[in-house]
Amino acid sequence: MVVSSTIFNASILIVDDVPANVELLEHMLQLAGYTSVSSTTDPLEVCRLHRENQYDLILLDLMMPGMDGFQVMECLTKIEEDEFGGYLSALVVTSQPEHRLRALQLGAKDVISKPFETLEILARIRNLLEIRLLNREAKKQSGVLEELVVDLQKQIITDPLTDLYNRRFLQEYLPQEIAKAKRSSSSFAVLMFDLDFFKRINDVFGHEAGDAFLKGVARLLQGCIRESDIACRYGGEEFVLVLSGASLDGAIKKAERIRKAVMELDLTIRKKPLGRVSTSIGIAVYPEHGTGMEALLRAADEALYEAKENGRNRVVVSESRNEKVK
Numbered sequence: 001m002v003v004s005s006t007i008f009n010a011s012i013l014i015v016d017d018v019p020a021n022v023e024l025l026e027h028m029l030q031l032a033g034y035t036s037v038s039s040t041t042d043p044l045e046v047c048r049l050h051r052e053n054q055y056d057l058i059l060l061d062l063m064m065p066g067m068d069g070f071q072v073m074e075c076l077t078k079i080e081e082d083e084f085g086g087y088l089s090a091l092v093v094t095s096q097p098e099h100r101l102r103a104l105q106l107g108a109k110d111v112i113s114k115p116f117e118t119l120e121i122l123a124r125i126r127n128l129l130e131i132r133l134l135n136r137e138a139k140k141q142s143g144v145l146e147e148l149v150v151d152l153q154k155q156i157i158t159d160p161l162t163d164l165y166n167r168r169f170l171q172e173y174l175p176q177e178i179a180k181a182k183r184s185s186s187s188f189a190v191l192m193f194d195l196d197f198f199k200r201i202n203d204v205f206g207h208e209a210g211d212a213f214l215k216g217v218a219r220l221l222q223g224c225i226r227e228s229d230i231a232c233r234y235g236g237e238e239f240v241l242v243l244s245g246a247s248l249d250g251a252i253k254k255a256e257r258i259r260k261a262v263m264e265l266d267l268t269i270r271k272k273p274l275g276r277v278s279t280s281i282g283i284a285v286y287p288e289h290g291t292g293m294e295a296l297l298r299a300a301d302e303a304l305y306e307a308k309e310n311g312r313n314r315v316v317v318s319e320s321r322n323e324k325v326k
């Protein structure tokens with residue numbers, strides 16, 4: 001529903017080569033309460049004016065020197081389609097009844113004959129403006145809805161604390177990554193991280209500090225990867241990186257770099273240093289340590305377990321062997 005004040009504030013352009021006709025229409029619209037009425041007697045100006053002002057309604061004469069109303073309408077339709085979303089609101093006012101049909105076929109939303117009845121033309125203008133404004137409102141609403149959907153889709157795959165991808169996303173992503181590597185006969189690496197003695201931070205400094213640490217590590221991981229890689233929060237203090245196209249050597253080098261960088265993280269909360277936390281990392285590479293998602297995650301997890309068992313603060317490569325790979 002469009003309120004009256006919105007209709008009376010809508011922008012209207014009058015186009016007629018005869019100044020007396022323009023004045024008559026202008027006066028009539030102003031008397032009726034319309035507040036944003038402009039006009040031109042030069043048909044060559046109409047397209048530029050519409051591009052600048054995107055009128056809600058154009059009252060258009062047909063017989064004009066230089067450029068007739070049909071040509072103006074073609075040009076306006078093109079501007080609407082290319083730039084404004086395709087809805088041209090034009091009311092043709094003509095003294096040639098034989099042109100009515102062509103005007104409608106070319107996209108005029110309504111046609112009225114000269115001389116016209118004031119009440120009739122005012123009623124038609126109001127109807128056209130109502131449709132125009134409803135159309136605009138609907139577009140706006142659908143834009144809002146689209147944004148909402150995009151936002152929800154992001155929420156579904158994002159960990160709210162760290163803003164990294166979540167486990168759910170990883171489970172959708174890995175099968176695709178496997179298919180991609182299979183197609184191109186390439187490898188990729190899964191790095192599984194766990195922060196050592198992380199519980200201590202929570203116990204000593206509180207959960208707020210623990211959260212700050214997780215966010216700090218997440219930022220670090222995000223900064224270490226390329227656009228084709230992904231970083232996920234896998235669980236409490238567990239993270240997973242998927243390094244697209246990486247070889248085992250490349251994955252080990254990157255894991256070592258990250259292990260050192262985490263050790264150097266110097267986080268404080270309310271000016272109190274949180275102390276250092278080391279990290280243990282397990283690596284599994286497609287295809288040598290597994291060709292399916294479960295097998296790869298299991299292999300990385302077992303390697304991580306080994307790293308923990310062997311004293312933490314280290315990188316361990318999976319020992320599992322995919323028998324199909326020679």
Ligand SMILES: [Mg+2]
Pocket residue numbers: 016017018061062063064
């Ligand atoms: Mg004329």
